[in-house]
Amino acid sequence: MTAVQHLKRTLIGLSLLGLAAHASAQVHVSDAWVRATVPGQPSSGAFMTVTADSDSKLLRVASPMAKDVQIHEMSMKDDVMRMGPVDSIALPAGTAVKLDPNGYHVMLMGLTGQIKEGDQVPLTLTVENAKGEQQSVEVKATARALGGMDPSNMH
């Protein structure tokens, strides 16, 4: 392969990549928050509303504040709370999917330090669209007081 051919291939590859980036879903994240912790508490939950403009799924979340970040689902039946990890969260096109204390949430496990009220916790969401293309979304989640009421439970 000549140098020119090689360059051409690289260019085609790059333009394809550019197209892919352009075609990837627009993902909007709002109301991101984490629950503050007490010293020594090794984990906490993060909550937010995620809206993708095309059918996508939230694959994973990472944070420099936690060694392991997992997506969990909580469900209630007969006043028993069941909890467990899930592989991904479906983000149907145009639907605001709530990650709140009554359902899906992000678990920050193995915290590197105490999360204090008002702290900004960086989160990186990896979202995959229906074509299998992945993109990263950077979010800053504000820490709310541990003892505060969740807005979702205010009546």
Place this chain on the structure above:
Amino acid sequence: MSTLFTRRNVLTGMGLLGLGLLAGCDNSPKLNFKYGKDLSDKIMGRTFKLKNTQGETVTLSSFRGLMPMVFFGFTQCPAVCPTTLARAAQAKKLMGRDGETLQVIFITLDPERDTPQILDKYVKAFDPSFEALYGTPEEIAVAAKEFGIFYEKVPAGDTYTLSHTATSFVFDTRGNLRLGLSASLTAKECAEDLLTVMEVC
């Protein structure tokens, strides 16, 4: 003894009962709650023996004169535990002066990870009057069984989380179990039912 005399006795008894009711005293074996479940006929949670965060042994009678509200959970619980404790703190405020009688007791279902230090700071972040109890995994299992609490470890990566019963159990000031509050109720609904428990004398 004539039948008439017996009847008079019954009438006197009824009169006394009526006086009791007039005084706002309800010592009936059953209570009418608007939102929660009446547990007056359940024999549960009477003999738990655990440690508070100061390391002192605590039983139900340690809270005599107070209205204990017992909730089982773990501090790494992201949702139902902080929500329930925040709700309890709010209900206590809504009850006004009567709220001083309410003693919230958080029993850890995760004694392997919840140290007394973490537990103490955790519950006091909701209200300085809240108490946390812990024990060995075996002691916790006995206490949970006594309250009919379901709990199990769920693997999560190289660690675990817990599934568990989210009911709050309320005793009257004499130590009789009275009320079960589901996690779905609001602070206002809980406060109303808690005030009904306070009418027991």
